[in-house]
Amino acid sequence: MKSLLPAFKVYSIIILLILSSLVLSNCTEVPLSNENKILSITLTRGNFTKSFDIVENSIVGTVDSSIDLDGLSLNVPISKGATISPDPSKINSITGDFSFTVTAENGDVKIYTVSIKRLLSTENSLLELTINSNGLTFKPQINSQNNTINQRIPSFINLTSLDVSLRYSNRATISPDPTSIKDYSTPVKYTVTSESGDKKEYLVTLTPMLDSFSESCLTNMNANKWFGGDNRTNTPDILPNDRNVGTGQAVKFNTDVNPQVFTVLMNSGFKFFSTQNNYNQNVQLKLNIRDANGKIIASTNTTVLGTFNGGAITFNIGNLNLFFKQDTTYIFQWYLIDGIPLGINTGSLGNSNPGTGFCFSGGYSAEASQRKGTSLEDTSVWYSHSWNFNIEISGKK
Template identity: 50%
Template sequence: MKTKINLFAAFFFASLLMISCATEEKLSSENTIQSFSITKGNVTKEFSIVENSISGIVESTFELEDINLTVSIPKGAKISPDPSTIKSINGPLTFVVTAENGEVKNYQADIKREPSTENFLLELNVKTPNLLLSAVINNETGLITKRIPEINDLKNLNVEIKFSKHATITPDPKTIKDYSEPVNFTVKSESGIEKVYEVKLEQMNSYIARSCSEANAWKWFGGDSRINAPEILAYDRNVGTGQVVIVDKNLVPSTFSIHLREGFTYYDDKLRYNKPVTLKLIIKDANLNILAATTTVVSEYFNGGFIPFDLQKLNLYLEANKKYSFYWYLIDGEKLGIYAGSSANNKNGNGFCYSSGYSGESRISKKNSLEDSNVWFDHDWHFNIELEGKE
């Protein structure tokens, strides 16, 4: 009996040993990297694997930042570090692949980006208290130019420069304040190619004046004292005038003038008002955001002609070929009940004098004002204006 028990024990031990050996034999020793790729956006780059090395060069435009790694390894194996945690490459990487049976293999990944050849100066902006002025850059000649309002001192400017990524620039733009003489900057690409830019900043000191004085039509301007006018109450409405202004060169305006055919009178008895009145001017950009507003006093002796608004203290800057809307009206026109005629030209034409006009009408009875944008509408006429300034 004892012999049988010993034989059973021996058989049982041998069986366990065989099972253990069989289990160990099933563990894989595979610890290779089978494929290696980098994805950025919708572009994927595959890289060759030679023995324990992964290497390759990507184009200079393929930034090795904000990337995703895809690394294939055998089933059951493990890799460290986890490729999904790597979002940028700025030097060699070491990956450790561990097989199921614990065998380890190290891989060196050395992926590089070609040095960039770009050496462009992309932007030069002059920052003033009220404006950000962008210079004109000619990348072929390297010449950068901009005329800036005279109020700014060329010897003490705040200039911001943007240039190609990976490039360097000398001297450091932050150290340069004096642009009273041309300033040269050298932009050096990552690959070592240099390009010289010459910056010429000048003050806007060329005086110009534009006048639109041809008149063949006149529109009601101001208040209305008429008692028997259809659908209009006496001393209720105020009518304003406006004009689109587009200049062909950047301009710092100093004076804007509007034209009225005669002095202010009451309609029914044609009596002259013979007192000073105040007109208001509102200037808006292309999106009809208010840029500035000012007033001017018209003398009691005014008998028709151009009426100037002084714009010098407004520090306005009109950009070439952009649309600006100028609106003007008689303050307290409803209560005063006096009117004049806005001079206009209703012919077709091109250029500064032929931009479209506006008209606006407010009513005390409707509780609105010519300050409200919704009381203004387009008008087909081109109203007589003058514009002076420096470019």
Template identity: 45%
Template sequence: MKTKLLRFTTFLFIIFLMVSCASDEVLSADNKIISFTVTKGQLSKQFDITETSISGKVDTDFELNDISLTVVLAEGATISPDPATIKSITGPFSLTVTAANGDQKVYKIEINREPGAGNSLLEFNINASNFLTNATIDEKTGIISKRLPEFVDLENLTVDLKISKYASITPDPKTIKDYSSPVSFTVKSESGLEKVYQVKFEYMNVSKFRSCTETNAWKWFGGDNRITAPDLLPYDRNVATGQVIIVDKDLVPSSFNIHLFEGFSYDEDRQEYNKPVELKLIIRDVNLKILATTTTSVSGQFSGGFIPFDLQKLNLFLQANKTYIFYWYLVDGEKLGISSSSTGNTKDGSGFCFNTGYDGESRISRNTNIEDLKVLYKHPWHFNIELEGKE
């Protein structure tokens, strides 16, 4: 019995010693931030830490929104507010670190982005009554220039500008409508650097005429009344012709001429039609979207040569080095059953007269229309055309 009592007393003594040791343990007073890192996407930067502050700058392209903070603390310390809740830095703020023993330290955080130095006018777009183009910007001289069609009202222009990121511009382009005389803009960088641009617009008034007349081939154009033609029904098809147009300078076209080898006639008995006919011209962009259409009448006495389409009222603007498709056909060609020949050139070459040709063929029996895109195909010839307008 005495032995059991001794053992119990020893056990109580050991417990007493453990409690005494625990109560004598000193809690840490370390309330330091060990490291502080800001991350945005693939960009990341770690900042130097002083006794009670963290400060520094990030590069211009390191925006301080949608960020994450990685803060490493001394062992046992806690921080408020939780860095995980901070997603943007818009000015100075504070973080409070509490040591294990309750001692607190306040860190003042001041991190800024380097101000941008860009002060360029990057784009100058013009939009006036369904007319859209961009002006040429000379960064060396600060001159913004463009030759514009005479149908554009320079006293009532709407423009859309793009400037360097973080820069500002004066006056506000939205307040300027009159460009009939030079207009100046000042672009100021975020860091305070200024650059002056002057806008100078002129009308396109230089006449230009292009002609492609070299001929060594003739293609069917119009309807077909043949009874014995293979795989064809009489009065069933209509054949069109087209040509890619690419100009080396902006052009406002006033006339487009196509060339037919002879007058219209019935192929079955070679009888001449000798009545007026109507041709239709469709102008498409590189994506085959229709930009404009027009028609022209051909006299019953026509026996071959160039046939003009008047484009003046269409207010067309052909931009330099862009692709346009001019596509023409005989109106009611299937029903009329008469045909002529589009003349062309099969030789290789370069420049305006050697762009891609097109053709199309519709059939009543196939329920296709000559204006359907599915009947429009590239053709290896370069067809004879003339184009007139102003640059």
């Protein structure tokens, strides 16, 4: 039997050679990468995203004038195994040119210069002018065709001492400083300059309301609405001295006005309905002026003399310093003060026919009840009435 030793030795030698080869191969060094490139660069701010071209070692680009270069983020992928400084994730604003240094695995360095700028705005518009005076606010229209602002102002406002604020294009400047201008008794010229240097001039002209106007609806009377208290004892649904009825009328002007006198029309003097005896004493009527939402914007009273026998009742509203805007609805509502305990009434005259124009802007009525605890000061008791009531308004425009 032959010995197995020589064969074993041969196999052992082969295995040792293989192992030696493997060890030697593992000891061979893999060269380090020399790649040190910025592969792309993307800027994000809110919903805005933009990528920029890389030309050799430069990154140059712009963003629109509306995009601020703060509160941003940069996405800058680089070659595998390389490092970059500064860390792009730490950059959230760009205030000027800067550079990135990209270092390859083998230490090779490449420097990229970055120049990303915001375009200068060319906007140079006056967007809004606001006048605050005597508790009133005016926002006149700006004529963008000829860059003018014209507004008529109630004569009770002093044009030599106005609080005016202006809003203009973002990044633009304005001259003179609006806060330094108080006197608008003569036209004032403003210059708005864009960030890019483009200029635009605006002329502001404010004129006092001095022309008289009058809107009369005192004709065409064919309706008579109960107005005031009620002392009847023989009406099933109405308790004596329990209700007070008021009337109202909406108005809308085709130009800005400063109303000074408001007139309503009644068919007779105040009397007790049950006896038809005249009251023959002075009474007070209350006038509330509301906006289209029912909010009271002004109020006043007027005295009706005991000798009043029907006709016009006038409210002096000039001292209320009112300004009514063009094409805006205002609601006048009037009623007898203490109508419930007095129990006297008259008739508010009106027109029951349909029509168009100022005199047909919409009538109102309301009823307050003592037992229900309601008041004619409460807008919820007022409702639209099918009649339009006879009124007259005069003043300045």
